[in-house]
Amino acid sequence: MxxxxxxxxRRSCGGxxxxxxxxxxxxxxxxxxxxxxxxxxxxxxxxxxxxxxxxxxxxxxxxxxxxxxxxxxxxxxVYGTRTRxxxxxxxxxxxxxxxAFDQSYDVLAVDALRWIEENAGGEAAVAAFARDRMEAQAEAYRRAVEAADPETRTEALAKALTADGYAATARNAPVGEQLCQHHCPVAHVAERYPQLCEAETEVFSRLLGTHVQRLATIAHGDGVCTTFIPKAAHRSGDRSAGGSGRTSTTGGPARAAETTKAAGAARTAKAAKISSQASASTAGRNPA
CATH class of the missing domain: 1.10.10.10 (Winged helix-like DNA-binding domain superfamily/Winged helix DNA-binding domain)
Structure with a gap:
């Protein structure tokens, strides 16, 4: 933490x-x-x-x-001679x-990123900085996710984020899960430079092995940073050993060809049936 x-x-006013x-x-x-x-x-x-x-x-x-x-x-x-x-x-x-008192860290960070943007390569340089910063920060997240079962990886990521000050939780959604960050230590800076949020989203996607969607951010004025993770992220066997993300097919190319041929035959039979039904239903009708 x-x-x-x-x-x-400790500064919470609730108590x-x-x-x-x-x-x-x-x-x-x-x-x-x-x-x-x-x-x-x-x-x-x-x-x-x-x-x-x-x-x-x-x-x-x-x-x-x-x-x-x-x-x-x-x-x-005590400086000098110490008294009794x-x-x-x-x-x-x-x-x-x-x-607890006013600090200017956010102003300093924004000024630094503005200098990078104006003197070291524009928006691309800011994006590169954001990715590099997030990569270094994400090492602990990677260890937490890899140590968890596939079904609990979002929860493991939430716990790792909480340890870093993001007060994160994971909850079920109708077709997936939502990762909610109730606090963002860099929200004021990310309001000016959304590249920070984009880099974070990219890291989440890579760690969980699926495309994720950022639904809301504190930097944009929302109450919680919310990221949607589709259900497919936790489906066993949905990724090949090489990490390509493609669904493996048992039996190799020959089996895949047979499957494609069977599917084509089924579509042809269905089309023929529909055509036959249509012919029967119009038989004896007056075309006018």
């Missing part, structure tokens, strides 16, 4: 008590975290002085922030805590 996905899970929202506890807690962001690692006394709170109130908010993995306690670094006694504890933001 990626660091980003862990942070988002915030109503009394906490009503009394402004969350707002004050955010002020404590923001003060640490603005001033760096801080002691309880530092925070109390800056925010006009009692040290007991600051400690209570810090305990909650530590529990949510937003801040962590450290020993204060235990060094004071300071509280600093964790990586998850920093991610």
């Amino acid at each position: 990626t660091q980003q996905w862990r942070c988002e899970k 915030v008590p109503q009394e906490e929202l009503a009394t402004g506890e969350r707002s004050t807690r955010n002020r404590v975290a923001r003060s640490i962001l603005d001033h760096g690692p801080s002691t309880v006394a530092d925070l109390a002085g800056r925010l006009g709170l009692t040290q007991a109130a600051v400690r209570r908010h810090l305990d909650a922030l530590v529990s949510d993995d937003v801040v962590e306690a450290r020993q204060q670094r 006694g235990r060094p004071a504890r300071v509280f600093a933001l964790t990586d998850c805590g920093r991610d």
Whole structure:
């Protein structure tokens, strides 16, 4: 599970008590975290002085922030001659805590892809970058899919995607399955550069051994990225050993020729029957 996905899970607002929202506890807690962001690692006394709170109130908010993995306690670094006694504890933001505040990673990624597009080969260069990025990311997905039974490969892929932060699930559909990704870490970038989504779809198709269809994407404004996998993807014996995807025919070319000849004879007999019935039904009628 990626660091980003862990942070988002821990920042879920679904479990915030109503009394906490009503009394402004969350707002004050955010002020404590923001003060640490603005001033760096801080002691309880530092925070109390800056925010006009009692040290007991600051400690209570810090305990909650530590529990949510937003801040962590450290020993204060001492430069120069150390005084007697235990060094004071300071509280600093964790990586998850920093991610809770505004970041410009999406802007940076879009700027980088725009530079590639304008200076290194246009849209084809962006597509090549997207494919190369996805190929490196897909190695773990390939291992998961190959280790699964044919009937559970979509589910195995969903679990591998979830471990990468995509919150994916697999569910049955009338003529196949749907792979649903409820989160997309690169949605804002993919909104500008859909080549990222296209490269991902190509990888899914190759991993599952069938043509897949992307029905919806978060980057396009949909609530969930949805990919349709036809039922044929899990039909045993539908792919040759060489991976060509062609249905094998028992008996070789001779058997195939016999099958074709029999099918032609059946079609001829059917046509003759229809013609005979048509002649009988029109016998004795006035052509006018």
